Amino acid sequence: MYSNVGGQPGAAMPTASPPMNPFGNSLYGASSGLIRGGLGAYGEKILGSSSEYVQSNISRYFSDPQYYFQVNDQYVRNKLKVVLFPFLHRGHWTRITEPVGGRLSYKPPIYDINAPDLYIPFMAFGTYVVLAGFSLGLQGKFSPEALNWLFIKGLLGWFIQVALLKVSLLSLGGGEAPLLDMVAYAGYAFTGLCFAVLGRIMLSYSYYFLMPWTCLCMGVFLVKTMKRVLFAEVRSYDSSKQHYLLLFIALAQLPLFTWLGNVTVNWLI
Structure with a gap:
C-alpha cells in the first residue's frame, strides 16, 4: 500500500519490525538440539536394545531358517x-x-x-x-x-x-x-x-x-x-x-x- 508522505507520492510506508532478542535463537537452537539429541539417543538405545533382544531370541529359539x-x-x-x-x-x-x-x-x-x-x-x-x-x-x-x-x-x-x-x-x-x-x-x-x-x-x-x-x-x-x-x-x-x-x-x-x-x-x- 502506498501513501503520500513527505511530499513524495508513491513512497512505501515503512513497517515496524519486532524487537530483536539476542538470546532467543541461541536458546531455541540449543534447546531444540538438546531435545533432538536426547530423544535420538534414547530412541536409539531403546531400538538398539530391542533389536538385540529380538535377534538373540531368534538365534536361540529359531536358529538360522x-x-x-x-x-x-x-x-x-x-x-x-x-x-x-x-x-x-x-x-x-x-x-x-x-x-x-x-x-x-x-x-x-x-x-x-x-x-x-x-x-x-x-x-x-x-x-x-x-x-x-x-x-x-x-x-x-x-x-x-x-x-x-x-x-x-x-x-x-x-x-x-x-x-x-x-x-x-x-x-x-x-x-x-x-x-x-x-x-x-x-x-x-x-x-x-x-x-x-x-x-x-x-x-x-x-x-x-x-x-x-x-x-x-x-x-x-x-x-x-x-x-x-x-x-x-x-x-x-x-x-x-x-x-x-x-x-x-x-x-x-x-x-x-x-x-x-x-x-x-x-x-x-
Whole structure:
C-alpha cells in the first residue's frame, strides 16, 4: 500500500519490525538440539536394545531358517530312506559338527544326513493335504470346508507332535535345542502319512498295512533321534525316566497317525 508522505507520492510506508532478542535463537537452537539429541539417543538405545533382544531370541529359539533348506536330491532320497526305513540305517545317528567363528556348529543337511531340514516336512505336509482332498473326492465328500478342515487338522497334529518332543526335553532338564529342529523332526511324520493315504487311494486294503508300518517307523526314527541327538544336549537326567519318555513318544505315534490318517470317513471327527 502506498501513501503520500513527505511530499513524495508513491513512497512505501515503512513497517515496524519486532524487537530483536539476542538470546532467543541461541536458546531455541540449543534447546531444540538438546531435545533432538536426547530423544535420538534414547530412541536409539531403546531400538538398539530391542533389536538385540529380538535377534538373540531368534538365534536361540529359531536358529538360522536358511540352514534347514540347504538340501539337494541326494539328501532328500537318503533322508526319506532313513525316515521310512530306519531299521536299514547302518550309520550313526549323531550330527556332524564343524568349527565356525571359534565355536562348533552343525553342518547343514546337504552335508549331513542326520541334520534336520524343513524342505521334506513342508513338501510332505502339502502332499498330505492334496492326497487327503483327492481321497475325499473319490468318496464324494469333497468340499472347500472339508479341505480347510484337513489343513487345520494337519497343522494341529504337527503342533501336537512338536509339543510332545519339547515337553519331553523340558522334563529332562533340557530344552535348549532350537525350536525349528523340533518342527522338522515332527514334520517327518507326514511322509509316512502320504504313503498310507496314497495306499488307501490305490488299494484300500493296503492302508491297513501301510499305516501301522509307517507309524512304527516314525516311532523308531524319533526314538533314535531323540536319544542320540537331542538328549545329548541334556547333561544330567534319570535314565529310567528317559526310557519311559522314549517309549511314550513311540506309542503316541499310533493315535496321532490314526487320527491324521482318517481322512475319508466322517472328516469332521
